[in-house]
Amino acid sequence: MARWGLVIDLDRCTACQACVVACKHENNVPFSTPETSARGRLMTWIQLVGVEMPGGTTAMMPMMCQQCDRPPCTDVCPTSATYLNPEGIVAQIYPRCIGCRYCTNACPYAVKLFNWTAPEWPESMAPMRNPDVSIRPMGVVEKCTFCHHRLQQAREEARAAGRALAAEDYVPACVQTCPSDAMVFGDLDDPHSQVAGLAASTRAFRWMEDLGTRPKVVYLREGE
C-alpha cells in the first residue's frame, strides 16, 4: 500500500500563493476577513509562513497539514474522528467530530482549523463549489486531506479502466497548480519515485522534526 508524501522545494517556490487559491477552490474552504483572521480564526488549509533559516535569510514555507506518521492530533481525539489511515493520510471525519478542539491544540503546526461559524460564500460563487468535497458545518475541525477525494476518484477511474492505480493518477490541487513545479507528490515507499528520491536528498528536512511527529511533508532547503 502506498504511503503518500509531498516534497516542497523552497528553492523553486516563489511564494506566489497559487497553491493557497487552488486549495481554497478545490476544498470549498470559505473566505476569511481581516477581522476573523485577527481573532485567530483564519480559514485556510494551506498558507505561507515566513521562517527564519540558518544564515539569517527568511524562507516562505507553504504550510499545510504535515500528515505526520506519528500525529499528536489523533492521540487526543476522543471520538476517533481524526486518525491515521492505512495510506498515511491523517483523515478527518466531520460527522464524528464533536468540536472539542483537542486536536487543534495538540497540533504543533497549528494547521487544524475549527469552524467557528457556518461557512458563507457570495451567492455568485455558489455554482463554483466543488461537489466532490462536502461543506463542513459549524462546530467541526477541518484540515488538509491531501485532496483525498482525488485519490478516491483516481482509484475508481483506474479500476474502471481495468488497471492498477499509478502514482501519477493522484495529484492534490496544490501540486497540480504550482507554476514553478516546486511541489512533488507521490508514494514515499516506492524507492523509484521522484518524491522518495527528493525526500532522501541532503537538502531535505521536515518541519519541527525534533518533535518526533515524522511528517510526510518534506521541505528542500534553499541555496545549496
Added chain:
Amino acid sequence: MSPDAPDTERPPASPRTTRRQWWIFAALTPAVAVGWLLVMPSAPVAQPAVFNHARHSALACVACHRGVESRARATLPVVSDCAKCHATAPPGISEDQWKSFSGPQGFGWVQVTHVPDHVNFSHRRHVASGRLACVSCHADVGQRTTPPGTAPIRVDMKACLSCHRQEGITEDCAACHR
C-alpha cells in the same frame, strides 16, 4: 411604577390551574414528538407524472437511469429517453403535460433516495466495479406501479458497513466520508 414595587394587580396563581396546564403540557409533548417522528419522515412527495415501473420491467434500469454504470451520480429520465419508445404522450399523461415535460424544465422528478452530503458515494464504483444489484439499495422500486413518493428502504451506514464487511471491502472511514 417603580420596578421594585409589589405587583398587586395580578391575581394569585390558582394551584389547580397551573396543575391542569402542567398535565396538558405533559400529555401534549410526547404526543407531538411521536406524531412528528411517525408522520414527518415518511410524508410522501408528489411526483410530477404517473409512471409504472412494473410495466417497464423488460428494460434494464440503466436504460432510463443513465450514468449508473459510468458516473458517480445516476440520473432521472428525461422525455428523450421515453421518446425512444413512446412517439406520443404515454397513457395517463395528457398531450399538454407531455409538451411541458419536453421543455427545458423536463419532468421535474423529485429525488427520493438521498445520500448525505458528507458521503462520497459513487454508483459506478458499486454497480460497475462492485457488481451490486440495484435492488440492494433501491429494493422493490422496479416492481412498483406508481412513482415512489418516499425512499423504498432506508440505507444507513450500518447497511453499508455490513456489506463492506461481508465482501471484504475497505472499512476505512475516509474511503467513504469526504
